[in-house]
Each structure stands twice: as structure tokens, then as C-alpha cells.
Amino acid sequence: MSLLERTFASLRDEHRAGLVTYLTAGDPSLAASGDILNALDRAGADVLEVGVPFSDPLADGPVIQRASERALASGTTLAGVLDLVARERRTIKAPIVAFSYANPILRMGLATFTRQAAAAGVDGVLVLDLPIDEAGLMQGELSRAGIDMVFLLSPTSTTDRIRKAAALGRGFLYAISRLGVTGARDSVARDAKDLVSRIRAETRLPVALGFGVSRPEHVSEIAQWADAAVVGSGLVDVIARHGRSADLVARVEEYVRWMKGR
Amino acid sequence: MATRQIARFGRRDPDARGYYGEFGGRYVPETLATPIEELAAAYFEVRQDAHFQRELDDLLKHYAGRPTPMYEARRLTEAAGGARLFLKREDLTHTGAHKINNALGQALLAVRMGKRRIIAETGAGQHGVASATACALFGLACDVYMGAEDMERQALNVFRMELLGATVRRVDAGSRTLKDAINEAMRDWVATVRDTHYLLGSVLGPHPYPLMVREFQSVIGLEARSQILEQAGRLPDAVVACVGGGSNAIGIFDAFLTDRDVRLIGVEAGGEAIVSGRHAARFAGGSPGVLQGTRTYVLQDAAGNIEGTHSISAGLDYAAVGPEHAWLKETGRADYTWVSDADALEAFQRLAKLEGILPALESAHAIAYAGRLARELGDGQIILVNLSGRGDKDVQSVAKAIKGA
Numbered sequence: 001m002s003l004l005e006r007t008f009a010s011l012r013d014e015h016r017a018g019l020v021t022y023l024t025a026g027d028p029s030l031a032a033s034g035d036i037l038n039a040l041d042r043a044g045a046d047v048l049e050v051g052v053p054f055s056d057p058l059a060d061g062p063v064i065q066r067a068s069e070r071a072l073a074s075g076t077t078l079a080g081v082l083d084l085v086a087r088e089r090r091t092i093k094a095p096i097v098a099f100s101y102a103n104p105i106l107r108m109g110l111a112t113f114t115r116q117a118a119a120a121g122v123d124g125v126l127v128l129d130l131p132i133d134e135a136g137l138m139q140g141e142l143s144r145a146g147i148d149m150v151f152l153l154s155p156t157s158t159t160d161r162i163r164k165a166a167a168l169g170r171g172f173l174y175a176i177s178r179l180g181v182t183g184a185r186d187s188v189a190r191d192a193k194d195l196v197s198r199i200r201a202e203t204r205l206p207v208a209l210g211f212g213v214s215r216p217e218h219v220s221e222i223a224q225w226a227d228a229a230v231v232g233s234g235l236v237d238v239i240a241r242h243g244r245s246a247d248l249v250a251r252v253e254e255y256v257r258w259m260k261g262r
Numbered sequence: 263m264a265t266r267q268i269a270r271f272g273r274r275d276p277d278a279r280g281y282y283g284e285f286g287g288r289y290v291p292e293t294l295a296t297p298i299e300e301l302a303a304a305y306f307e308v309r310q311d312a313h314f315q316r317e318l319d320d321l322l323k324h325y326a327g328r329p330t331p332m333y334e335a336r337r338l339t340e341a342a343g344g345a346r347l348f349l350k351r352e353d354l355t356h357t358g359a360h361k362i363n364n365a366l367g368q369a370l371l372a373v374r375m376g377k378r379r380i381i382a383e384t385g386a387g388q389h390g391v392a393s394a395t396a397c398a399l400f401g402l403a404c405d406v407y408m409g410a411e412d413m414e415r416q417a418l419n420v421f422r423m424e425l426l427g428a429t430v431r432r433v434d435a436g437s438r439t440l441k442d443a444i445n446e447a448m449r450d451w452v453a454t455v456r457d458t459h460y461l462l463g464s465v466l467g468p469h470p471y472p473l474m475v476r477e478f479q480s481v482i483g484l485e486a487r488s489q490i491l492e493q494a495g496r497l498p499d500a501v502v503a504c505v506g507g508g509s510n511a512i513g514i515f516d517a518f519l520t521d522r523d524v525r526l527i528g529v530e531a532g533g534e535a536i537v538s539g540r541h542a543a544r545f546a547g548g549s550p551g552v553l554q555g556t557r558t559y560v561l562q563d564a565a566g567n568i569e570g571t572h573s574i575s576a577g578l579d580y581a582a583v584g585p586e587h588a589w590l591k592e593t594g595r596a597d598y599t600w601v602s603d604a605d606a607l608e609a610f611q612r613l614a615k616l617e618g619i620l621p622a623l624e625s626a627h628a629i630a631y632a633g634r635l636a637r638e639l640g641d642g643q644i645i646l647v648n649l650s651g652r653g654d655k656d657v658q659s660v661a662k663a664i665k666g667a
Contacts, residue, residue, distance in 0.1 A: 055567035055568045056445055056554070056568050057445075058448045058449060059291040059448075059449075059452065060449075072567065077564075077565035079565070102552045103553065103560075103562065103566040103567075103568075104565060104567070106551060106566065107551060107562060107564070108566065128291055129289045129290060129552070129555070130289060131289075131290060131291070132295075133288060133295070134287055134288065134289055152291070154291075154292045154296075156292075156296045156456075157292060157296060158296055161292075176293060179452060180449075180453035181453065
């Protein structure tokens with residue numbers, strides 16, 4: 001069993017839903033990202049998504065776009081992100097999922113990326129613009145290295161695509177709550193629950209729901225019918241506002257506890 | 263006169279997953295995957311639907327003004343001193359560039375699919391104007407994304423789009439040019455895909471766009487091939503076109519692909535110099551990568567981030583090239599070269615003074631290279647140049663560049 005599988009299995013045993021957190025690595029610096037990842041882990045985040053900044057993040061809303069710009073300006077590359085994971089892996093309990101666009105990975109080369117990600121201790125990989133149809137090669141390579149490939153599903157995904165994602169995906173499936181780019185919203189979309197139940201009908205893989213999750217009540221609502229809620233832009237916004245201040249780590253821990261309703 | 267009926271089905275199509283060799287594909291966020299499959303299904307249906315094709319032919323003829331003329335530029339030929347130069351006059355279409363061919367085709371398809379709203383990106387503004395025009399014609403809502411820098415240098419086209427009833431949405435992200443406009447259009451589409459069609463303007467993006475846009479633009483080559491046979495009595499020795507995304511080039515190349523003796527030459531923007539950030543010559547400074555839905559040649563750094571580009575012409579100022587061009591390059595069927603800002607500017611003025619034609623700055627790149635090639639090939643040879651658009655939109659930029667020089 002992979003660490004992602006064990007994590008979701010114990011969440012089910014404990015009858016609680018998990019919290020998945022996203023940050024853009026290198027915003028404001030890779031050193032700060034290391035501190036934040038440890039803080040998230042201590043505060044009880046169940047899965048850590050580590051975003052690889054990319055020059056053209058076309059699936060992201062303004063908050064994560066700005067974070068990518070700051071991370072690129074601080075000199076962050078995919079290689080740097082893998083070094084970060086390698087450095088912090090020993091002190092972090094939660095599984096780490098690398099969250100990237102396709103081009104940085106393809107530029108590094110699939111074989112090199114897989115080798116270095118495995119060596120760094122990356123547990124899962126999610127590629128935003130690599131849908132199931134294009135992902136066969138990467139999934140095979142990652143799987144042989146013991147890394148779970150995680151797929152996104154959307155309210156527009158057909159049953160056929162849900163089945164394919166369930167067959168190819170490992171660890172968990174990431175359900176997108178609504179059409180649109182990443183970013184905080186006021187409420188959980190009605191499409192979301194329907195999508196999760198359509199996924200449940202096809203697979204026993206855990207389902208984490210994200211996009212637009214920004215308040216504790218969203219998390220507790222999602223907890224009733226999904227295995228985990230993903231918070232991205234909300235946390236990235238906290239980092240943007242406190243990135244340079246001395247109490248960044250405390251703010252992040254406080255944010256996670258607030259989202260978890262503790 | 264050739265009609266679009268001649269060669270419509272199944273030629274040189276990409277494979278079922280949209281690949282031309284190792285280029286192309288469908289690298290999109292999951293939300294777009296199913297809608298794009300639906301778009302492909304709808305497109306493949308109308309591709310074989312005689313009624314749709316008649317409707318489009320009719321619009322191209324009576325609304326867009328096709329066929330466009332083929333003109334032998336004798337004074338330009340004389341000045342170049344060598345091969346005869348023929349110009350395919352896409353600048354004479356309604357709205358002033360080849361972009362209308364694709365805009366009418368896709369808008370007609372969008373209506374078929376029951377979409378009520380169109381989004382489009384634009385660089386030089388010609389595709390934005392063509393999209394706004396088609397939307398006015400069909401009564402569709404239209405939002406056009408345009409980089410802030412391009413809005414400045416193509417202010418006339420911004421106003422034209424607004425007059426046509428479109429909303430121009432300013433994009434301040436990144437390099438504030440075409441690439442960023444496409445990112446923003448994609449972000450809009452991911453949120454609105456159920457009732458909105460993305461009218462992509464070039465042979466870029468995820469499958470089926472590169473194929474669909476090529477087919478809507480292939481009318482250029484079909485006309486040109488029969489016109490040159492009629493006017494020159496034989497096929498040309500070379501066909502020259504500028505390449506941004508590459509839709510006008512693919513449109514004219516397509517009819518000549520199986521004429522193995524006809525050289526096909528695409529001209530990219532050499533900008534100020536072939537130095538990172540100062541040009542848009544993907545085949546000179548790029549390498550295979552994935553950008554905005556397709557695998558093709560892109561200008562990127564060692565970490566896989568997309569590099570900034572520069573060209574005096576907004577329509578060529580883009581970091582990637584259509585995947586079919588990458589494949590034509592890789593297979594050796596077409597050659598790609600580049601022309602600098604300065605040479606394009608010179609060709610712009612030369613065509614104006616010698617022939618009374620103001621070419622778009624994009625097309626001026628093709629004119630500049632064709633002049634060079636004419637001297638190289640010498641007497642008795644024939645070069646066909648796609649004059650993809652007219653230069654009225656560029657008059658201000660040209661004035662600024664000449665005075666600034």
C-alpha cells in the first residue's frame with residue numbers, strides 16, 4: 001500500500017474526512033515553502049499538494065497565477081521543487097503530491113523526472129493539462145517507480161471517462177467542484193455532490209473535492225459525502241498576505257486549524 | 263475556378279488522437295476534455311454534410327468576397343530581379359485578412375451546436391475583427407481577449423471590434439500579447455463551455471482545432487493552385503507564407519503538399535535578433551514542448567517555462583507554432599526561415615511604393631523573404647506569396663517605427 005492509500009484508508013477507519021492543502025512551491029521562496037509544508041503537516045493537513053510554478057497556468061485563477069509569478073520570480077524550477085521535497089520529506093508525515101503542468105515535466109524528461117521524484121519521496125503526481133487520454137505513458141512510468149498518478153474529474157466528465165480515470169488513477173481521485181479555474185468561492189457548487197456520487201458509483205478509490213473551497217463550513221459540508229476537501233487559493237492567499245512576515249508559519253497553522261473547525 | 267468541393271475528405275488528417283507524427287494531441291484540463299470531444303464529433307459531422315458546406319461556400323462567395331484574386335506583382339518582381347512573384351490577395355477579403363474564412367466556418371458550426379456565445383483571442387486584431395464580424399452576422403454574443411500591449415499597437419482594430427458589437431477584454435497578465443490572450447480565453451471557456459464556443463483563430467490548440475482551422479483555410483490554396491495554373495500555366499517553384507500560429511500558411515500549403523516539386527516555405531518573425539526574448543522564430547530557437555493544448559515547437563527555457571517573444575507584428579508574436587507545421591518541418595516537406603523586424607518594415611514600404619498595396623506587417627515578412635528568394639532562384643522561376651492581410655491596421659506602428667529608426 002502506498003502512503004496515499006494508507007492515509008485515505010485510515011481516514012475511512014476513523015470515519016473522518018481529510019484536508020488536502022495546496023501551495024505553490026517557491027512563493028515567496030523555496031525555504032519558506034519548506035517551513036510552510038512542515039507547519040501544514042503539524043497542523044493536521046492530511047495530504048500536501050506542492051504546486052510547480054509554470055509561466056502559463058491556464059487552469060488557474062488569479063490567486064494562483066500571481067503565486068506562480070512570485071515563485072518564478074524567486075527562481076523556482078521543477079528541479080528546485082524536487083530538491084525541496086527531498087529536503088523536507090524526513091520531517092513530514094503526510095503524503096506529498098506534486099501538482100504540475102505538463103511542460104516542465106516533459107522538458108526535464110519523463111524518465112529523469114520519475115527517477116528524481118521517486119528519490120525525493122514524492123508520493124503522487126497530478127498534471128493539470130494531461131487528461132487521461134494523454135497520460136498512459138506517464139502513469140506507467142510513475143507506477144513502476146511506486147508513485148501514484150492522480151487524475152482530475154470534472155462535472156463535464158462522462159461515465160466512460162470516470163471509469164478510465166478510476167482504472168488508471170492511484171491514491172485518490174480529485175473531483176473539481178465546478179466548471180472554471182481554481183479560486184475561492186462563496187459556496188460549494190451543487191454540481192459537486194452529484195459528481196462525487198457519479199464517481200462513487202464506478203469506483204472505491206477515495207475522492208477529494210476541490211476548487212472553490214474557502215471556508216470551514218465548505219469543508220464540513222464536503223466531509224459528509226467526500227473523503228477529503230482540497231483547499232488551494234484560500235491558503236495561497238494567506239501565504240501571499242503574510243509571506244514576508246515573521247509569523248507566517250503561525251498564520252498557516254492557524255488557517256489549517258480554522259479550516260478543520262478546531 | 264476550383265471550388266472547395268474538390269478535396270474535402272480525409273487528406274493528411276492527423277490520427278484519431280489528433281497527432282501529426284509526434285505533434286498535436288489534446289493537452290487540456292479535464293473540464294474541457296468532453297466538450298472538445300463533442301466539438302470534434304460535431305465538426306466531423308459537418309465536414310461531410312453537403313448542406314453545411316454549401317452554406318459556407320455561399321457565405322465565402324457572397325459575404326466574404328471569395329475567390330480572392332491572384333495578382334502578378336510585376337514591379338516588385340522587377341525590383342527583386344529574378345523569379346516572378348505572384349500574390350494571393352487574402353487582404354481583399356471582407357475584413358481584410360484570411361481570418362474571416364475560419365471565423366465564418368466555426369461560427370456556422372457553433373450555431374449548429376446550439377452555442378449562444380463566442381469567445382476568441384486575438385493578437386493583431388484581425389481574428390478578433392473576423393470573429394466579431396461573424397458574430398454580428400449570426401447574432402451571437404462575442405467576447406474577444408486581447409493582450410494590453412496588442413491593444414495599444416492595434417488600437418484601430420479594437421475600435422472596429424467594438425463597432426461590430428463585440429466586447430474586447432484586456433489581458434494584463436504575462437507578456438500582455440497573444441499567448442496571454444489565449445490563456446485568458448481558455449480560462450473563460452473552462453467556466454462557460456456549456457453554452458460558449460471558443461473560436462480559436464489559428465492552427466493551434468487541442469485537436470480538432472489544428473485540423474478544423476486548416477480545413478476552413480484550405481480554400482486559399484485550392485483557389486491559388488488553380489489560379490496559378492491558369493495565369494502562369496504551371497505550378498509555382500515555391501510557395502511562401504508568414505507563420506505565427508500558421509493558419510494562412512497551412513491554408514495555402516495544403517493544396518500543394520502532394521506536389522513534391524513545389525517548395526513550401528514558412529517565414530517566422532525574427533524580431534530584433536535570434537536571442538531569447540527578442541524574436542518569435544520557434545524553429546530557430548525553440549524545441550518540442552506542450553503549450554495551450556498541443557505538443558509542438560515552443561520557445562522555452564531550461565525549466566520548461568515559456569519564454570517571452572518579440573515581433574514588430576502582433577500576429578506573429580507568439581511562442582508556439584501549429585503542430586502540423588512542426589510535423590512538416592520534421593518530415594522535411596516544408597522549410598522554415600525568419601525575417602527581422604527591420605526587413606519586414608522595409609518590405610512593407612517596398613510593396614506600398616511599387617505596387618500600391620499596404621500589406622499587413624505579418625504578410626510583409628513573407629514579402630521580404632520572397633524578394634530574397636526571387637534573386638536566389640533567378641529568372642524563369644515562379645514564387646507564390648500569400649498576402650494574408652492588409653496593412654491599414656499597422657499604419658500607426660509603421661509610422662512610429664520609421665520615425666523612431
